[in-house]
Amino acid sequence: MTTVQDLLERHGTTYAEQAGIRLRDTPAPLYQLLVLTQLCAIRIRADTAADAARELFADGLRTPRAMTGSSWQQRVDALGRAHYVRYDESTATVLGEGAALVRERWHGDLRRLREEAERDPAAIGRLLREVPRIGPVGADIFRREAQLLWPELRPFFDRRALSAAAGLGLPREPDALAALVRPDDLARLSTALVRSTLS
Template sequence: MRVKSPPSRASIPEQLGINLVSRKEEELFKWFLACLLYGKPIQQEIAERAYSRLVQEKLLSPAAVLRAGWDKLVRLLDDAHYVRYDFSTAAKLLEVCQQLKERYGTLTELMAQARTASELSAKLQQFKHIGPVTARIFCRELTPIWYRPGELSQPMRRLPRRRSQRRKQYGITRDHCTARFQG
């Protein structure tokens, strides 16, 4: 009897046809756009459909989104059934793209200025309308590609498990440990 292996799960960028490994500005912006849409409390299929509509219309840069304007964005979001959040999301996309363009010019420049993933997350959260959820979604996929392993985060230093090893590590003798209990 042959056992089937579970299907490999593609990452969300891969499912959306985004090639983050290329490190191209257009691919980074497509992922940024998708994260802005996924950051709303809306069904994943609707967010994917909205993303696809924006990509079909070639809104692949902050300048392109700004040129499209609020009316076109609302129409595209409505086409994807992004109905309850269409007005606010259109305004959010325009505002975030304007901020990105003014502060950094490109996502590549933003990421170059952030030396670590945690710095990138903090810089993203400085944008109006980008909170921890959107920043976490964006960074989760980019961190292994963009930052070297030592830069991912600063892991807590693990303490030795045995007390004797901890005492040795910190230069504490047995006398120090028992002194407080003596007379």
């Protein structure tokens, strides 16, 4: 049986960490997590999505204001450098639209989305799905990573993570699974379970 410690050591890097996002409960890192979520929310390798996020952030596109202030071509070029192909043009459009929505609806601060949802996990998921390209899977990706910051999301394990846990002989019930790690490691465990299905 795989131990939780083995899982965390082998697969416990979160996608936010891989994309170079230093997660804090402040507007810029939360927006960067949303960008990563938009990049991951289509059929593309998560590693490629993380590389694309790094390229966008290296270009200074770390806030909704910077994203809406960039040109479509600048976004396409950044995605191209990460080999985020086939979807680069549509994604460049989606990123601009998403940034505009975040600015208009939540004044550039996703903590306002959290408050609009009254810190209810299901409502947070519904509001996230209003962002272009983010469907149920994308909302799960965001909540999986954001549980590090927003305690009301804990423990968050999507269906894929719970299925992986069962396959590894670990508890399939979220609370029992969460009891195996510290609260600060829940996002890592959830990601490790998902990554374990890809290796």
